[in-house]
Amino acid sequence: MNGRRLRPGTVALRAVLVAGAALFLVPIYLLVNISLKTPSGLAAKPFAPAIPAHTANYSDAWHGTSGTGTASLGGALVNSLVITGVSVVVLVIIGALCGYVLGRRTSRLSTVAYVSLLIGITVPAQLAIIPLYREMSDLGLAGTRQGMILLYIGLLTPFTVFLYTGFVRALPRDFEEASRIDGASELRTFVEVVFPLLRPITATVAVLDAVATWNDFFGQLIFLNGSGKETLPVTVFSLAGRYVSNYPALSAGLVLALLPIMAFYLLLQRRIIAGFSSGLKG
Amino acid sequence: MNTIPNSLPRRRALRRAHAGVPWLFATPALVAFAAIVVVPSLAALAYSFTDWTGLGAAHWVGFDNYSRTFSDDQASGSLRNTLLLTVAVVVAQNVLGLLLALGLERRFRGRNLLRTIFFAPVILSPVIIGYLWQYIYAPDGGLNRVLGTLHLEALQATWLGDPKIALWAVAATVVWQFAGYAMIIYSAGLEGVPSELKEAAALDGAGRFQVFRDVTLPLLVPAITINVALSLITGLKLFDQVLAMTGGGPGFSTETLSTVIYKQGFVNGRLGYSAALAVELGVAVAVLTTVQVLILRRREVRS
Numbered sequence: 001m002n003g004r005r006l007r008p009g010t011v012a013l014r015a016v017l018v019a020g021a022a023l024f025l026v027p028i029y030l031l032v033n034i035s036l037k038t039p040s041g042l043a044a045k046p047f048a049p050a051i052p053a054h055t056a057n058y059s060d061a062w063h064g065t066s067g068t069g070t071a072s073l074g075g076a077l078v079n080s081l082v083i084t085g086v087s088v089v090v091l092v093i094i095g096a097l098c099g100y101v102l103g104r105r106t107s108r109l110s111t112v113a114y115v116s117l118l119i120g121i122t123v124p125a126q127l128a129i130i131p132l133y134r135e136m137s138d139l140g141l142a143g144t145r146q147g148m149i150l151l152y153i154g155l156l157t158p159f160t161v162f163l164y165t166g167f168v169r170a171l172p173r174d175f176e177e178a179s180r181i182d183g184a185s186e187l188r189t190f191v192e193v194v195f196p197l198l199r200p201i202t203a204t205v206a207v208l209d210a211v212a213t214w215n216d217f218f219g220q221l222i223f224l225n226g227s228g229k230e231t232l233p234v235t236v237f238s239l240a241g242r243y244v245s246n247y248p249a250l251s252a253g254l255v256l257a258l259l260p261i262m263a264f265y266l267l268l269q270r271r272i273i274a275g276f277s278s279g280l281k282g
Numbered sequence: 283m284n285t286i287p288n289s290l291p292r293r294r295a296l297r298r299a300h301a302g303v304p305w306l307f308a309t310p311a312l313v314a315f316a317a318i319v320v321v322p323s324l325a326a327l328a329y330s331f332t333d334w335t336g337l338g339a340a341h342w343v344g345f346d347n348y349s350r351t352f353s354d355d356q357a358s359g360s361l362r363n364t365l366l367l368t369v370a371v372v373v374a375q376n377v378l379g380l381l382l383a384l385g386l387e388r389r390f391r392g393r394n395l396l397r398t399i400f401f402a403p404v405i406l407s408p409v410i411i412g413y414l415w416q417y418i419y420a421p422d423g424g425l426n427r428v429l430g431t432l433h434l435e436a437l438q439a440t441w442l443g444d445p446k447i448a449l450w451a452v453a454a455t456v457v458w459q460f461a462g463y464a465m466i467i468y469s470a471g472l473e474g475v476p477s478e479l480k481e482a483a484a485l486d487g488a489g490r491f492q493v494f495r496d497v498t499l500p501l502l503v504p505a506i507t508i509n510v511a512l513s514l515i516t517g518l519k520l521f522d523q524v525l526a527m528t529g530g531g532p533g534f535s536t537e538t539l540s541t542v543i544y545k546q547g548f549v550n551g552r553l554g555y556s557a558a559l560a561v562e563l564g565v566a567v568a569v570l571t572t573v574q575v576l577i578l579r580r581r582e583v584r585s
Contacts, residue, residue, distance in 0.1 A: 017385050030418065034417065043422065046423075101305060123319065124560065127560040129322075130326045131322040131325040131326050133547075154314045154318020186304050215407045217525075221544070236407075237409060240526065251414075254413055254414060261405055261406065273397070276463065277470045
């Protein structure tokens with residue numbers, strides 16, 4: 001293959017791909033650019049680089065919901081982080097434990113549990129949320145972070161257990177048997193032998209559950225809107241109501257709300273992409 | 283025997299004696315699933331036959347809620363819109379995703395960067411994406427500006443204000459966001475197509491398109507199954523982008539099942555009616571995903 005030359009077709013294809021990628025980025029460029037303009041600057045030339053940058057939009061957006069009883073962007077960031085972080089940790093623990101049982105047991109009960117969870121994956125959350133809304137209000141959990149964490153643990157359990165079960169089934173039993181022969185308890189065998197072997201699927205589960213929880217809007221809108229414990233998506237929704245035609249201030253809010261997940265993506269993009277492409281094949 | 287702890291007979295005996303991984307380990311997940319998914323979903327199914335408002339008692343109304351979902355303009359329109367959106371999203375997202383995966387199949391410098399760019403929108407919050415595209419589609423927004431600069435004024439439109447266009451404008455946003463998702467699943471599928479098979483077909487005189495159609499495509503069916511199922515579910519449950527971009531308007535022209543479930547249930551307090559729509563959404567998801575999996579499964583071949 002020494003000195004290979006690119007054929008014109010290949011060159012054209014790559015040019016098209018690069019142009020396509022540039023086109024894909026235009027909305028993101030526009031968002032950042034608008035966020036640095038004044039409303040009149042935007043009306044004149046939305047695509048021209050915002051020079052000088054009008055950074056006041058950012059402080060406007062940052063304080064945009066203050067005094068309204070709604071969480072500020074800073075508060076919303078904390079709420080999103082707490083809800084996502086705790087939900088994912090709990091899901092990994094209970095999902096791995098349950099997947100270990102369902103992946104190893106071959107009884108009829110195990111099959112029934114597995115099939116029920118599979119059906120649970122396809123049932124839309126919209127259905128369960130209707131009675132849960134009432135139930136959570138009665139229990140004082142509506143409008144709290146604890147309530148949201150419980151909601152996501154329940155909603156994402158079927159998918160999480162499904163991924164772990166598939167992985168456990170393909171895992172040889174030798175290591176856990178050796179551990180039992182050494183006299184380790186079942187729990188110790190799980191913690192010290194099985195769980196470390198599950199690391200690849202744990203990475204996938206963590207990525208998929210974290211993105212699903214972080215980005216969910218339907219559940220957060222219903223349970224958190226007006227509670228003072230709003231997450232980023234709900235706070236953005238309130239901001240949009242306030243800045244109906246002030247795109248620069250709204251865009252600054254959108255950029256701030258996107259920063260954490262963009263940073264997460266830029267740091268871990270390979271692992272994230274691998275998680276999305278491998279998780280669904282089980 | 284005790285002097286050789288790991289001998290084979292002893293291991294066999296142990297395997298027989300071992301009662302299995304304790305069910306106790308599965309309990310937390312199964313309890314969470316039962317309490318937060320199973321019981322409430324069944325309760326919602328029961329409520330769908332009542333006039334429940336969330337306050338006071340619920341009265342049995344039989345199939346009234348269901349028949350109303352087909353006569354009420356908002357709900358019946360939302361059912362139609364949801365199906366149209368879903369078809370548009372499934373087709374466009376899969377075609378674009380497959381084209382991107384094919385274009386990026388061969389290694390070259392910059393391939394990973396391009397993949398990273400095309401995939402990036404997938405992880406962004408759909409409601410934020412909705413507000414961003416609301417500006418792009420605004421009468422004086424990004425898209426009309428570009429068309430104006432290119433002297434294509436004839437193509438300018440009030441993208442989200444015209445009931446004939448708004449639904450397709452929403453669909454385009456969804457495709458922009460999730461085409462990269464389809465792309466990486468097709469890319470993983472393409473890596474599984476053995477190059478010897480393609481080379482053998484080429485040696486037999488097959489053209490590039492023929493190789494794709496007769497060798498690559500049949501081996502790609504599992505990836506197609508996953509991608510169609512994923513885009514089908516995204517389309518059927520669509521909520522965030524619609525609420526952000528149009529709120530369901532103009533009129534009811536972009537209302538989806540999920541936006542009506544939200545408005546009727548949580549804004550108007552008609553929880554029984556909202557539950558009936560949620561049941562219909564569940565049935566649509568179950569029926570359409572099952573049908574597509576059955577159709578595509580039959581076409582699966584293994585290399």
